[in-house]
Amino acid sequence: MTIEIRTQEEAQQVLHSIRYVEDYRFPQKEMEALLAHPEQSVPIMLDKLKNVYQNPRKYATKDHFDMGVAYSYYLLSQLRATRAFPIMLDLLTLKYAVLDKIFGDDLTEACGRVLASTYDGDWEKLKSLMENEKAYPFARGCATQAMEILVLEGKLDRLEVLFYFEKLANRLAKTSLPGSHQEVVITEIVLHAENLYPAEISETIYQLMDAGKVDEQMIVKEDIEDSIARPMEKVLRDAHNNFTGQPLDDAIGELKQWVCYVKPAAPLKVLSESAYADENEENEPLEWAPRVVKKQAVSQKVGRNEPCPCGSGKKYKKCCGT
Structure with a gap:
């Protein structure tokens, strides 16, 4: 049966009704209804994210995670709701303990894609997260991933982004110590630069690697050399074909694969x-x-x-x- 949403109050009721997972049921009809009625649902989902930012401790200490938060940023991404962009940027400045409770693995798996999907055209806002030294380094990495996606989508200029990466990485390298948070951000920059065909800034990348500013467990010189040796068009195409280089277009398809909706098989035989x-x-x-x-x-x-x-x-x- 199709769920009709005629008012914001009804959208609020639908989102509230699916805030917790019950018996592995995936709320597909409810999510389809929210997607089908953006005029009513978008303001409600934006308010959900605003409430998280305004009351982070409330959401971070709940015994049961409010799935309405995840549904909101996934659905808003698919709907290309640009009003979610500044809210997500604010959320990503919260402390790690709160980010971990709110986003979990999505902090590194989805938040960069959410930023790219809801991007409102203000590159300065996106850069402000990357440059925010008080923000958790992997949250800053979300901005780096978003920039990669926006280049691959043709919304940002590749060279402009690469040269910005180079300038910021050099600046961070001057203030970082071995094992510092700055090096995490530098490594994120190099990882995403590689996907954008980094020939123009390769010498800087090699210098950063020689200085020990890049985590070699994540990327090494040979990776950069391999990328540069390939045709640029193929490097960019391969990056875009990878889901990590794409906006978030299928909220339902991605969310329904979450393990909380997969009913376990018969218990393992215990020896x-x-x-x-x-x-x-x-x-x-x-x-x-x-x-x-x-x-x-x-x-x-x-x-x-x-x-x-x-x-x-x-x-x-x-x-x-x-």
């Missing part, structure tokens, strides 16, 4: 302690078995720039190949 000890000398808990299987699945030979076989959508070198 007796003595039987298990015979099979595993290190006595590793049985629950770790799925992770072992995953690691075996990606042990095949995979190019560092190819999609990771684990299905994350990331390049192998930035996922299981790190």
Whole structure:
């Protein structure tokens, strides 16, 4: 049955009714209704995000995470609601403990895409997050990812962004110490510059790497050299084909894959302690078995720039190949 939303009050009721996950049910009809009636639903979802920013402790300390928050920034992204852009920028300046409670893995997996999807054309606002030294470094990285996507979408100029990356990375390098938060931001800059074909700033990148300002577990000189050796059009196309280089266009399709909606299969058979000890000398808990299987699945030979076989959508070198 289709859900009709005629007023903002009804949109509020729909969003409120799906704030918690119950019995693994995915609220597809409710989300479809919110998407179908943006005039009524967008103001309500914007208010939800504003409330989080104004009362972060309330949302960060709840026993049950309010899924209405995630639904809001996903749906607003698909609707290209530019009024969400400054609100998301404000949210990403909150302290890490709050960000972790509110966004979880989405802090690094989705928030950059949300910023790109809701971008209102004000590049200075986006740069202000990248340059905010009080912000959590991976939140600053969301702005870097958003800039990459906006270049790939043709909304920002590639060279202008690359030269901005170069200037900021040099500035940060002058004030950073080994293992500092500044180096996290520099590494994020280099990672996203690589996806934009970094030939014009490659010498600066090499200098940063030689000075130990870039995390070599994330990217090394060979990665930059490999990118530059390929045709620029292919580098940009490959980056855009990766979901991390795309705006967020299918909120329902992405959210319904969340593990909280996947009903678990029959419980794993638990071996007796003595039987298990015979099979595993290190006595590793049985629950770790799925992770072992995953690691075996990606042990095949995979190019560092190819999609990771684990299905994350990331390049192998930035996922299981790190």
